[in-house]
Amino acid sequence: MMLKANKVLRTAMSALALSIGALPVAAFAQNAAAPAGAPPLGWFKTCEKQDDSDVCAVQNVLLSQNGQLITAVGLITVEGKVNRKILQVSVPSARLIQPGVMMQIDGGKGQKLDYVLCIPDRCTAEIPLTDPMIASLKKGNEVVFTSINFRRAPNPIKVALNGFTGVFDGPAISQSQLAESQRSLQEGMQKKAEEARKKLEDAQNAAKAGN
8 A cells, every 4th residue: 555655646746747847937926917717826726536546736836937947836635545645845956955945834933844856957845734734824824935055045935825725625727727827828928028028129229219
Protein backbone atom coordinates (compact mmCIF):
# COMPACT_ATOMS: atom_id res chain seq x y z
CA MET A 1 0.00 0.00 0.00
CA MET A 2 2.87 2.39 0.82
CA LEU A 3 4.44 1.82 -2.62
CA LYS A 4 1.09 2.48 -4.29
CA ALA A 5 0.57 5.61 -2.20
CA ASN A 6 3.97 6.94 -3.22
CA LYS A 7 3.25 6.15 -6.88
CA VAL A 8 -0.06 8.03 -6.82
CA LEU A 9 1.50 10.99 -5.01
CA ARG A 10 4.46 11.12 -7.40
CA THR A 11 2.02 11.12 -10.30
CA ALA A 12 0.05 13.96 -8.69
CA MET A 13 3.23 15.95 -8.10
CA SER A 14 4.34 15.37 -11.69
CA ALA A 15 0.97 16.58 -12.97
CA LEU A 16 1.29 19.70 -10.81
CA ALA A 17 4.78 20.39 -12.16
CA LEU A 18 3.55 19.96 -15.72
CA SER A 19 0.63 22.30 -15.13
CA ILE A 20 3.08 24.95 -13.89
CA GLY A 21 5.21 24.55 -16.99
CA ALA A 22 2.20 24.78 -19.29
CA LEU A 23 0.94 28.08 -17.91
CA PRO A 24 1.33 31.17 -20.12
CA VAL A 25 3.39 34.24 -19.29
CA ALA A 26 2.08 36.02 -16.16
CA ALA A 27 -0.58 33.35 -15.75
CA PHE A 28 -2.84 33.63 -12.74
CA ALA A 29 -1.20 36.81 -11.49
CA GLN A 30 -3.02 38.26 -8.52
CA ASN A 31 -3.93 41.52 -10.22
CA ALA A 32 -4.92 40.15 -13.62
CA ALA A 33 -8.51 40.45 -14.80
CA ALA A 34 -10.27 37.18 -15.56
CA PRO A 35 -11.37 36.82 -19.19
CA ALA A 36 -15.10 36.43 -19.79
CA GLY A 37 -16.31 32.87 -19.23
CA ALA A 38 -12.98 31.75 -17.74
CA PRO A 39 -12.38 30.51 -14.20
CA PRO A 40 -11.26 33.16 -11.68
CA LEU A 41 -7.57 33.96 -11.76
CA GLY A 42 -5.48 33.40 -8.67
CA TRP A 43 -6.54 30.20 -6.93
CA PHE A 44 -7.94 27.38 -9.07
CA LYS A 45 -8.75 23.72 -8.54
CA THR A 46 -8.32 20.70 -10.78
CA CYS A 47 -9.19 17.05 -10.10
CA GLU A 48 -8.52 13.73 -11.81
CA LYS A 49 -8.71 9.99 -11.19
CA GLN A 50 -5.48 8.05 -10.65
CA ASP A 51 -5.24 4.35 -9.73
CA ASP A 52 -8.63 4.21 -7.95
CA SER A 53 -7.88 7.41 -6.06
CA ASP A 54 -9.25 10.93 -6.56
CA VAL A 55 -6.47 13.52 -6.80
CA CYS A 56 -7.33 17.21 -6.43
CA ALA A 57 -4.92 20.13 -6.49
CA VAL A 58 -5.76 23.67 -5.41
CA GLN A 59 -3.14 25.89 -7.01
CA ASN A 60 -1.89 29.42 -7.35
CA VAL A 61 0.96 30.09 -9.77
CA LEU A 62 2.85 33.38 -10.06
CA LEU A 63 5.11 33.96 -13.05
CA SER A 64 7.13 37.00 -14.08
CA GLN A 65 6.45 38.95 -17.26
CA ASN A 66 9.10 36.90 -19.06
CA GLY A 67 7.52 33.63 -17.96
CA GLN A 68 9.92 32.69 -15.17
CA LEU A 69 8.54 31.07 -12.03
CA ILE A 70 8.14 33.32 -8.99
CA THR A 71 6.17 31.00 -6.71
CA ALA A 72 3.78 28.10 -7.23
CA VAL A 73 1.57 26.77 -4.44
CA GLY A 74 -0.25 23.45 -4.60
CA LEU A 75 -2.49 21.86 -1.98
CA ILE A 76 -2.74 18.23 -3.10
CA THR A 77 -5.43 15.92 -1.71
CA VAL A 78 -5.48 12.21 -2.55
CA GLU A 79 -8.58 10.23 -1.49
CA GLY A 80 -9.66 6.64 -2.15
CA LYS A 81 -7.49 3.57 -1.77
CA VAL A 82 -4.73 6.04 -1.03
CA ASN A 83 -5.33 8.95 1.35
CA ARG A 84 -2.79 11.72 1.78
CA LYS A 85 -2.63 15.51 1.84
CA ILE A 86 0.41 17.71 1.21
CA LEU A 87 1.17 21.39 0.76
CA GLN A 88 3.78 21.91 -1.95
CA VAL A 89 5.59 25.13 -2.82
CA SER A 90 7.92 25.68 -5.77
CA VAL A 91 10.37 28.59 -5.95
CA PRO A 92 13.16 29.50 -8.38
CA SER A 93 16.34 27.43 -8.27
CA ALA A 94 19.67 28.61 -6.76
CA ARG A 95 18.25 28.43 -3.23
CA LEU A 96 20.01 27.51 0.01
CA ILE A 97 18.65 24.06 0.83
CA GLN A 98 18.95 23.91 4.62
CA PRO A 99 16.63 26.88 5.43
CA GLY A 100 13.85 25.43 3.26
CA VAL A 101 10.82 27.64 2.60
CA MET A 102 9.22 29.50 5.50
CA MET A 103 5.43 29.93 5.39
CA GLN A 104 3.66 32.67 7.38
CA ILE A 105 -0.06 33.38 7.36
CA ASP A 106 -0.93 36.99 8.21
CA GLY A 107 2.42 37.50 9.92
CA GLY A 108 1.89 34.61 12.33
CA LYS A 109 4.37 31.98 13.46
CA GLY A 110 6.48 30.66 10.61
CA GLN A 111 6.31 27.05 9.48
CA LYS A 112 9.20 25.46 7.62
CA LEU A 113 8.76 23.41 4.44
CA ASP A 114 11.76 21.22 3.59
CA TYR A 115 12.92 20.88 0.00
CA VAL A 116 12.25 17.51 -1.60
CA LEU A 117 13.43 18.20 -5.15
CA CYS A 118 15.50 20.70 -7.13
CA ILE A 119 15.63 20.78 -10.93
CA PRO A 120 17.23 23.42 -13.18
CA ASP A 121 14.28 25.84 -13.15
CA ARG A 122 12.79 25.33 -9.68
CA CYS A 123 13.12 23.89 -6.19
CA THR A 124 10.10 22.29 -4.53
CA ALA A 125 9.42 22.06 -0.80
CA GLU A 126 6.52 20.33 0.93
CA ILE A 127 4.87 19.62 4.25
CA PRO A 128 1.90 17.45 5.31
CA LEU A 129 -1.32 19.41 4.83
CA THR A 130 -3.34 19.44 8.07
CA ASP A 131 -6.88 20.57 8.86
CA PRO A 132 -5.63 23.41 11.15
CA MET A 133 -3.40 24.62 8.32
CA ILE A 134 -6.34 24.62 5.90
CA ALA A 135 -8.47 26.48 8.45
CA SER A 136 -5.76 29.13 8.88
CA LEU A 137 -5.48 29.62 5.13
CA LYS A 138 -9.27 29.99 4.87
CA LYS A 139 -9.33 32.66 7.58
CA GLY A 140 -6.23 34.47 6.40
CA ASN A 141 -5.72 37.47 4.14
CA GLU A 142 -2.32 36.56 2.75
CA VAL A 143 0.37 33.92 3.04
CA VAL A 144 4.06 34.71 2.63
CA PHE A 145 6.57 32.14 1.40
CA THR A 146 10.21 33.05 2.08
CA SER A 147 13.14 31.21 0.52
CA ILE A 148 16.85 32.09 0.82
CA ASN A 149 18.74 32.62 -2.42
CA PHE A 150 22.36 31.68 -3.07
CA ARG A 151 23.47 35.15 -1.94
CA ARG A 152 21.91 34.33 1.46
CA ALA A 153 19.25 36.99 0.94
CA PRO A 154 15.63 36.27 1.96
CA ASN A 155 13.14 36.27 -0.91
CA PRO A 156 9.62 36.71 0.55
CA ILE A 157 6.70 36.32 -1.85
CA LYS A 158 3.17 37.32 -0.83
CA VAL A 159 0.20 35.32 -2.11
CA ALA A 160 -3.26 36.76 -1.51
CA LEU A 161 -5.81 34.39 0.03
CA ASN A 162 -8.91 36.11 -1.33
CA GLY A 163 -11.01 33.50 -3.10
CA PHE A 164 -9.10 30.58 -1.55
CA THR A 165 -12.00 29.24 0.54
CA GLY A 166 -14.49 29.21 -2.32
CA VAL A 167 -12.02 27.44 -4.60
CA PHE A 168 -10.92 24.91 -1.98
CA ASP A 169 -14.50 23.98 -1.02
CA GLY A 170 -15.96 24.38 -4.50
CA PRO A 171 -15.99 22.22 -7.63
CA ALA A 172 -12.95 21.69 -9.79
CA ILE A 173 -12.65 23.39 -13.15
CA SER A 174 -12.43 21.21 -16.23
CA GLN A 175 -9.27 20.89 -18.28
CA SER A 176 -11.06 22.63 -21.15
CA GLN A 177 -11.94 25.58 -18.87
CA LEU A 178 -8.35 25.80 -17.69
CA ALA A 179 -7.03 25.67 -21.25
CA GLU A 180 -9.49 28.38 -22.33
CA SER A 181 -8.48 30.58 -19.41
CA GLN A 182 -4.81 30.14 -20.29
CA ARG A 183 -5.48 30.93 -23.96
CA SER A 184 -7.57 34.00 -23.17
CA LEU A 185 -5.04 35.31 -20.68
CA GLN A 186 -2.18 34.79 -23.10
CA GLU A 187 -4.05 36.72 -25.78
CA GLY A 188 -4.78 39.50 -23.30
CA MET A 189 -1.12 39.76 -22.30
CA GLN A 190 -0.02 39.83 -25.93
CA LYS A 191 -2.52 42.61 -26.64
CA LYS A 192 -1.23 44.67 -23.71
CA ALA A 193 2.36 44.13 -24.85
CA GLU A 194 1.44 45.28 -28.35
CA GLU A 195 -0.33 48.37 -26.98
CA ALA A 196 2.72 49.23 -24.86
CA ARG A 197 5.01 48.80 -27.87
CA LYS A 198 2.75 51.06 -29.99
CA LYS A 199 2.72 53.78 -27.32
CA LEU A 200 6.50 53.66 -27.12
CA GLU A 201 6.82 53.94 -30.90
CA ASP A 202 4.37 56.86 -30.96
CA ALA A 203 6.33 58.64 -28.22
CA GLN A 204 9.60 58.09 -30.07
CA ASN A 205 8.10 59.37 -33.33
CA ALA A 206 6.70 62.43 -31.56
CA ALA A 207 10.11 63.14 -30.03
CA LYS A 208 11.79 62.88 -33.44
CA ALA A 209 9.18 65.19 -35.00
CA GLY A 210 9.78 67.73 -32.25
CA ASN A 211 13.46 67.79 -33.03
